[in-house]
Structure formats: structure tokens, C-alpha cells
Amino acid sequence: MAQLNMVKALNLALREALAEDDRVVLLGQDIGQDEGVFRVTESLLKEFGPKRVIDTPLAEGAIVGGGIGLALYGLRPVCEMQFSGFAHQAYHQIENHMSRFRNRTRGRFTLPMVIRMPYGGGIRAVEHHSESREAVYAHTPGLYMVIPSTPRNARALLLESIRHPDPVIFFEPKAVYRAFREDLPDEPETMPLGKAQVVCEGSDLTLISYGAMMRPTLEAADDLASEDGSSVEVLDLLTVSPIDTEAITASIRKTGRAVVVHEGPRRCGIGAEVMARIMETSLEYLEAPVRRITGYDVQFPYFAREQLFLPGPQRIVHAAREVLAY
């Protein structure tokens, strides 16, 4: 057992993946000598050498497109985008190619590859460094879209993603990177992709979230329990494409009430999809309209204005109370 923060946990998963499979290679800007701008790749160049941990020139399209070629050749690339806002430079490679090779070659070529990228607000970063666009990748057929929320599930999901036979977009909530530590088992541990986790059980209301928003969501659940005596169930989606409909349905049929929380924009976001699924599977079980607490459909503000912008526990509690009182 080691107490690790998320950066160290991700580093551990990468080290484990590099050690267990010599086809695994890491590509990205400043991941080698500099050990990553967040130090996620700390000491990996030293341990595995420049053929496994590769500093690339400044071109996201070529990192992803080249990664596709490496995977076609038989390797298992793990590409880093320095920030999720710069993955847009590689969007055509992700959408038009990374998501499609298995299907269009009728299974002849597959792409066991991962694109890691830090996402989300709250760390006083400059423009383009705070966005959350998981819904775009969730809308793209052929990808897995994974977002851990704690050091332990980050390590387990990253290792699983690297072992996975199909391409995975792996968002790292940078607001959680160094926020807290968690006990991690010494042995490599994985968690299945596509499965949500009930983080705490309850019977009055379900809070559904993922990634960095799990912290305010859990805080809200605590407040609702301690201040209102409400029994709140909290669901961590962990993978937002595919979405674990079964887990959502099971919870909603028990509680009849829900609030979905994410920091990305609202329109066509993950919240909308979760609400649509609840509508499709469990309308009769609903005691109140499901609410969503999300980023607004505006540009993420520069950081002087970000703290108020980001959904916090109070906003979640308020919505939950309205739903409970409905």
C-alpha cells in the first residue's frame, strides 16, 4: 500500500504498462527530459529510455496521426496532449481515423492506443487550459471516453485503457492531480471500462457525476446528509462513453430523483445524455425532473472569474434540495 496523489498514481500506471508490455511507447511534448509539464511521466525516460518515452516536436496532429501509424505497426502508443484544448489540433486524426480503423478494415487493423490529456478548470491556468470537452469525444463513435476521479481509479483505469484493444481518450482532471492522496495496492490493479461506481449508497436522491466534479458532488452529498438528513446515492460514471445505463437506471429506480453534475458546457453535454437515458428507461420512476448543474454555454472564463463559474457544492446542494422538495 502506498499513499499517492493522482499524478503519482498515473505515473505508476504508466510505469507498470511500460514494464509489462514492451510494445507500449509514450509520445508527447516535454514528456521525456522534462518529465511532463505536470510531472506525470517523472523518471520514465530514465527508466525506459528514449525509445519508449519519446519527446516529440510541437504538432498534435502528428502525435496522434503518428501514434496511429505506430499502433498499425504493432506498438501500443500512449499519446499525451499537453492540455485537452490542444487536442483540437488533432481532432481530424481522432475523429476521421483513430475512431475508425477497426470498422473500416473489417477488423484487419485495430488501434490499441490511448490519448491522455489533462482537462478542466480550477487551477488558475491561462486561456484554453481549463475546458472540458468530453462530450465531443463521447459523441464520436468508436472511442472510449474515460475520466477518473481519484488516484486509485486513475491508476486502475489508465492501466486498463492501455491494455484495452480499442482506442481510448483518457481525460485527467488536473484539479485533482495533487488535491489529495489515496491508498493504492502494490499490485497492478485495473477496473473495467464502461462501468460506473456507486461511491455511496442512498435512497432519497442520486447525484451523478465524474472526474473533477466528483469532489464538490461528494461534498454536496455530505452536506445533504448532515444538514438535511437526506440519504444520497452518489454515482461516479468513470467512463462517459459508453455510459453505464444499467447503473444509472438501477439507482434512479431506487431514488426517483437525480441531479447530474459536470463542468463542461450544458448543451449536448453528458448531462443531457444521462437525462435522456433516464427518460427512456425510468420515466415512471421519477418523482421529480432530473436537474443538471453544469458549466454554462459560454466560454470558460479566464481564471480571475473561474472560481464562481465552476459548479461547487452549494449549487449542487441547492438543486438537490429543489429536486427533493419537488
Next chain:
Amino acid sequence: MAQLNMVKALNLALREALAEDDRVVLLGQDIGQDEGVFRVTESLLKEFGPKRVIDTPLAEGAIVGGGIGLALYGLRPVCEMQFSGFAHQAYHQIENHMSRFRNRTRGRFTLPMVIRMPYGGGIRAVEHHSESREAVYAHTPGLYMVIPSTPRNARALLLESIRHPDPVIFFEPKAVYRAFREDLPDEPETMPLGKAQVVCEGSDLTLISYGAMMRPTLEAADDLASEDGSSVEVLDLLTVSPIDTEAITASIRKTGRAVVVHEGPRRCGIGAEVMARIMETSLEYLEAPVRRITGYDVQFPYFAREQLFLPGPQRIVHAAREVLAY
């Protein structure tokens, strides 16, 4: 009054825009001498010359990024992406820049520009020529996402989009390009962005769609009326970002039942957003869960398999009957 198909109607709107405002310039691949691969820009080079109708090299990023520069300089560029699947090469320019200039410069610079692109399936096209990714642009704050469905609204919405002070993504349903003609008034006509249209009124059920899917949707409405005697209201969203919540709410509160139809992927699609809004505004009015008939969350098949894949009237009728019988 002239009877025009959608290609001619779009051509008319472009001609009107070029004629009324000399800041309007068209940019794109093969739009000049070749008059557009679908002939949407027919005769415009001849009429307005090579400083207004500009053939560009093969680089979508530079067409959009250069368009941004032209707009900053004071012109009103109308960029064409030859197919919506190739707008992905310009996604970083759209997401990171086109959507943001007004906000980040606190209103000092604005981008009155339009990106036109043919989208959607059904015309036996090769790979990457049949997708519908409107939800991605709808998820992006700062854009308008407009999709006409008939020659008349195509002309009116395109002219309005070009006059509009903010950036517009304008999807053209190529399956409708030459599918039918409609009477168009001789005088330039516009329609407001962001407003849905009740195409036919009814009281039992609302069908909600837009773009190329309006045709099967209207067919389904006819079948439901003639075969089942159902009174079906049909709503054409026309703009999918922002979405006309008021129109949706008004209709759903009347009918209590709805089916949403689109050809793009389901997960985090426009259907999910419409369902979420119905949940938020009108849950108590619902007599049945809203259903969605959409493209599945797989890659759009090559055209030998596309006809069965695309939502057709039968699939809509079937869902509507289930909703009505609920």
C-alpha cells in the same frame, strides 16, 4: 416567385449577399471556376470576380483561420468546407478561435462569418462524406448552428446567417440539395436564427427534427394521420444551437408526447438535449417517455449499407405509435 431546388436557393442567397454587401467574400475549394462540387456557387465567380469568389488551396485550417483574419480586417467571409467531414481539419480554428473572439476581446473584435458545409447521408457518397456532427458545434459555446430543410428556408437562413454579427456554422443537407423545388419570393427574404418552426399543427404527438430528416419525419406524420387518424404536430428546429426551447415546450405541453429524429449519432446528440429540456420544463405534461430515432453510435456505413441505416418514415411511425400507445 421562382421554383427552385435547394442548390439554386443557396446560390440565390449567396448572390444576394454578395450584391448587397461588398464586404462579403466567398472562400473555398473549387468554388470559383468549378462553381462548387455541387454547383452551389454557380456563376458567382463570373458575376462578382475573383476578389469576391476565391478558390483556395487545399487546407481547411487556413480557409477558416484565414477567414477569421478576413473578418477581423472587416470583411464578411463565407467559407465553404467541401464536406462537413473535412471541417475536422479546421476544428481547432473553429473551437479555439472562431467561437471566441468577441468574448475574449470584450467585444472589440467580432467575427461576422459563416462556414457552409454539406452534411449527411443518403447520396451514395464515399467514406467521410455522409456524417452529421452538428452536435459537436452545438456543444461549442459561441457559435450558431443552423440547418435548413427546404429551399425556401435555406435561402432565408443563409442570407440571415451572412448578415448575422456572430459566427454561424451552416449545415446544408445534401440529400435535399436537388430533392425538390419550392416557390421562393423574388425579394430577399430572411428568417431569424434560433427560432423553430411548427411545420404542421397537431394535438396528439410532436415530431421534432431538422435538416434532411424533416422529409421522413413529415412522411411519418402523413402516415400517422392517414393510417391512424393521429393528429401530429411537426417541429422543424432549423437552428440547433441555440435551441428554441420555447417552441418545444409549447408543443410538448399541448401534445404530451414526442419523438425526436436526427441522423447523427445518438450519444450526446441533439435528441438528448431536446429530451433534457423537455425533462426540465415539462415533465408533468408528459404522457409517455420521449423517444429518439437517430443514427446509431457506430460509424456511418459505406453507401451499400446506408439506406437501411438512415432513419426512415417507418422507423419514426413505429416509435410514434409506441409513444401514442404508451
Next chain:
Amino acid sequence: MPRKRITIRPTVEYLSILNETGDLDEALDPGLDADRCLYLYRLMVLTRRLDERCINLQRQGRIGTYGPSRGEEAAHCASAIVLEPQDWLVPAFRQPGALIHRGWPEEHAMLFWGGFEEGCRTPDGVNDLPLNVPIASQVPHAMGIAWGMKLRHDPHGVIVYLGDGATSEGDFHEAMNFAGVYHLPLVVFVQNNHWAISLPLSAQTASETIAQKALAYGFSGIQVDGNDALAVYVATREAFERARSGGGPTLIEAVTYRMSVHTTADDPTKYRSDDEVQAWEKRDPIARFERYLRGRKLLNDELVREIEDDVQERVRAAVERYEGYRDRIDPLDCFKYMYADLPAELVAQREEFRQAIEREAR
């Protein structure tokens, strides 16, 4: 602290071996043996006949829009025959002969342009990627494969084909730059056919040659007469020798001409003159190579007839195999190859689709 002209180390060359009348520059003759020559000739003729047949199939509505390769046979066939099986080949969409040489069934192009994903199913054991539609986006894939070779000390190379228009895309640039930095065994082969749909090369780039674009990435470029099978062969062979021996990437610009329409949906009379097309007809790469082979007495009327007959039979058989295809597809196939394990929500969607199809078939 002067003002001085900078000299650039890598070079840009021009190469031509067979002139328009089929005469040889003997000093540059690669000395291809008779079998190899006839194999190449046969491959080019097969490519031409298949191309003609596909245009026909499109006119009859038996395939969809089709992009012909007429006039570009020497460029893509004479380069592809340089490869060993362990080398990789990454096409754009105008290299049908190259793929056939590599082991693809003759009908692959019919399948692709006929709307079947099966046209993109690389045969087992063949190291090729399938046709690629988004312009230039295959170049990074090829770069990545070459990168894999480099990382694995695999002494082979990769060839990637693209058009003149494709050199304008960011993907071309980024992949070229990586290839230079990592010194990859990559041969970037531009079929400069002078047109990108309606855009002439002169409006595509202000650079005098495409070959010189290599200088931006620190490696060498060569411009070859792309209708000269021998020059194409020699330049590609040299580039592969360089690649396989650790000498890094090469950019080859094959100057050729799109003798036909861009695709069957295109009307080139809108943007180019008949004169230009006719001038290039005279430089037809197959006719030129035939003249040369006749000069070397490797070819005569009888052998030409025999080759034509053989080729026609292969085309006929390919069409027959293609026609048998439609019956073998299942609309649910669009779910079949999406993921190694189909996620639950897609299992549900597939079932929804299955039921819809069943209902709608009634």
C-alpha cells in the same frame, strides 16, 4: 557580422530516363531484366483496363462515384514494384495498380467505390493501409509506421502516396517534419498530376517544385518525370535504399497528369482546356514504356495482344467477384467491427436496428 547568402545542404534533383518517344538515356538505365519489365508493363495495362471498366460500372450505376487513375500508372506502379513485402505501402486513392501488385484482389477498388467497407480490408499478410479519403491525413500514419520500424530496428521502409493538392494540408507538413527529426525510413511520393479537382498546381503553391519542399525538413527531394516508368523506378529504388540503410526520408515528386476526370462526378471542361489534355495524351506513360519495350524487342504485337487478353479476363473475373458481393452483406455489419467487445448500449442499439429491419422488411 555580414550579410550573406545561406547555402542549404540537402539537394533537389530532377531525373528523367526515357523521353517521350521512348528513347533511353543509357547512362541512367537501371537495367531492369525482361521479366521485371514485362511484369510492370502488364501491371500498368491491367490498371488502365480496370480503370476503364470502373468508369463503365459507374455509368451503369453498379458502383458509385469513381476516381480514375488514367495517366498515373507509371507513377504508382513503377514505384510500388520497388517494395519488398515487409515494406509498407500507404495509398491515397489513385494507386489501384500499386495495391494489386501488393496482393489486393483486382476488385478492391470496385468494392471501395461501390460502397463496401470490404474494399478497405487489407488482405492478410499484406502490409498496406487501405484507400484514404481525407486528403493528406494518411501521411502521418505512414510516418508512424516508419517510426515503428525505426524504434524496432526493422530494416525496411514505408512509401506513402499523395497528390499535389495534399501538400497544402497541415498533415503533410507535420508528418514531413517528424520524418526529418526522427530520420525515418519514409518515402513520401507525391503524384503531381497538376490538378486538385479544379485547382491547378500554380494556384496550389507558389513553390516552383514540390520536391523543394523537402528542404524545409532538412532532407532531400527529387523531381522525376512521372510518366517515365524507369525514372520513377530509379528514384524510388534509391529512396528505399536510403530508407532501408538508415539514410532517412526522401520526398519524390512525380510529375504526371490526371488524364481523366477528378472523379466521375467531375466535369473538367469547366476548368481546363482540351489542348492541355491532348498535350499530355502524347506523354502517356504506358505508350511510352511500350515503345521502349518494343525498342528493346521485349514486346511485339502478338505479346501485346496476349497481355490484353489476359488482362481483360482478369478484369472480367474481378467484376464477377464484385457482383457477387452485394448478397453477402448484412446491414448489422455496421456494429460487427466497431469494438473488440461491443458495449452494452451498442448491443441494445443493434437489437433495436435488427427489429427495425425485420419490421421494415415485412
Next chain:
Amino acid sequence: MPRKRITIRPTVEYLSILNETGDLDEALDPGLDADRCLYLYRLMVLTRRLDERCINLQRQGRIGTYGPSRGEEAAHCASAIVLEPQDWLVPAFRQPGALIHRGWPEEHAMLFWGGFEEGCRTPDGVNDLPLNVPIASQVPHAMGIAWGMKLRHDPHGVIVYLGDGATSEGDFHEAMNFAGVYHLPLVVFVQNNHWAISLPLSAQTASETIAQKALAYGFSGIQVDGNDALAVYVATREAFERARSGGGPTLIEAVTYRMSVHTTADDPTKYRSDDEVQAWEKRDPIARFERYLRGRKLLNDELVREIEDDVQERVRAAVERYEGYRDRIDPLDCFKYMYADLPAELVAQREEFRQAIEREAR
């Protein structure tokens, strides 16, 4: 039908005028008058002092991560002073002096790095774009502005700044190519400071110079000593003369050095040696220009002191104005500038946000 070397028409040059000790190559002296020289010197000193102050503010938590420009003052200041007000300037994010010269308030960089959109609000009447974070993505914008000038027969030019690392991005390539094709009045100014965060130039591209990348687009490139204010000035002036007179684009590579951290979040000791940094300290552009000015008797200790005092006062006043900012912002501003007319659904979201803020303030 030969094999021959191709000669490329456009040229690549190298230019240096003031050497490291401040000595002048008289033949190349642009003959800047005293006022101009002292203005430029003062601008560079102001830029340096503001930079130092910003690092300080960051350490105190009064601004966020900050990207210094230390060592690159000659490159961006001596080029910017060439522009007329009607010319446009498009920065990356390491050109604070250029923006101040153009009329931006001294505190603009504090605002930007302090987390205020107001730092991107170009002053009225100034033809500059604000700082740009996604690498190279501003180059197409600058190209588009130059395109507008060309279409409107506007006899001015555009300068766009970018880093050495930025030349690897597709956006750089696509914009360069358009600039060549349309023969635009664009000056592409690369501040080659040898590093892109931790990546040295040698690992960024295999080309020997960045200047030679212009050859891929059919226009000329020039490499200048970027720590030599006079060479930068001359090269930029020539490029603008060309641009304004219809001569098309120019690529300028200014060879300089990032003397400080990449940003305050960066630790360069992880990837580069002190020796390298110290070697470049000796080539400090401000010290070199100062030596030259002293040599010309335009500067003495007293004047230097006076300039320092003036500059310090401007820095102090800028910080004061910046500090006053925080009180003037409203969290609802994030809705205010989104659209000319806020759509109904955003009006509703703004109201939702307003209520949340109110509740949460209680």
C-alpha cells in the same frame, strides 16, 4: 532527359550588423536617428523591467503563471517599431514590448496572465490582435488580415510573431502556403529562442535554419541575429517595404535565446545547462545595444539612470492600475460579450448563475 540539380529561385540570407561587443558593420548601418535609437532602447528597458516585475507578481500570487520575454527584447521591439499604425501586428505571447509600442497599456500582460479577459482587449484604434495561446494558430489569422489588405488594395502589411516550436504545427504551413499563393503582404517573424519548453531546436526540426522553410512556399527567408536590434530592424524594414509594395511575404528567423524560464511553472534546469544560458547572457540584446549607443555617444550613465527612473515609474503605475482591476469585474461578464444578442437560453442561464452567486454570497 537528364539527371540534374535543381536551383531554387528564392534566396535564404543571413544578416548581422552589430556584433556582440556592440561594434557596427558600417556598410550595413541603417542610420537610425538619435531619437529613434533612444526610443527603442527605452522600450527594451521598459520591457525588461516589466518582465522582472511580472515574475515578481507571480511569485507573490498576484498574477498566475507568467511567460517571460527576457532576452528577446531586440527581436520583438526592434521589429515592431518598423510598423506604421495602419499595419497590423499579430503576437504570440512573448512580445509585450511590441504591444506597448503599439499603444497597449503597460498592464496588459499583467491582466492577461492575471486571469482577466481585459488583457486581450485591443485598445481602440490599434490594429493588433491580442496574445494567442494555442501555438501557431494565430498565423492563419495574420495571413487572413494580409489577404484582406490585398483584396482591398490596402498598401500596408502584417507582422505575425511565433516561436521556433510553432513552425512544426500545421497552421504555420497552411498559412505560409496561402501567403505564397496569394502573394500577401505578410511578414512571418519567428523568434527562434532555441527552445520550445524543454525541446531544443535540434529536436524540433531537421532543417538547418528556419529561414529556409520559406523555400517550400516560393518566397524568401532571412536569418538575422535576433539579439542585434539593428539587424532585426533592417530585415523587418526590408520585409515591410516588400510587403507594402506588392512584393509578397517574407519569413524572418530571428536567432535569439529564451534567457529565462519557459513560464514561471517551468524548471529549465531539468533540460538545459547553465553554461548554455551563461553563454547567451553575454549576448544580451539590451546590453549590446547600450554599448553601441554609448559608442555613438547617444547614451551615458546619467541618461541611463534617467531612463531607468522613468521606466520604473511606468512599471509602478502599471501595477497600480492592474491592482485596481479586480474590483471592477462581475462574474456575469462571461455572458456579456458572448453574442451581439444573447439568445434566450443564455439569458436563462445567466439568470440561473446570478441567483446562484447571490445565494452563495449569503
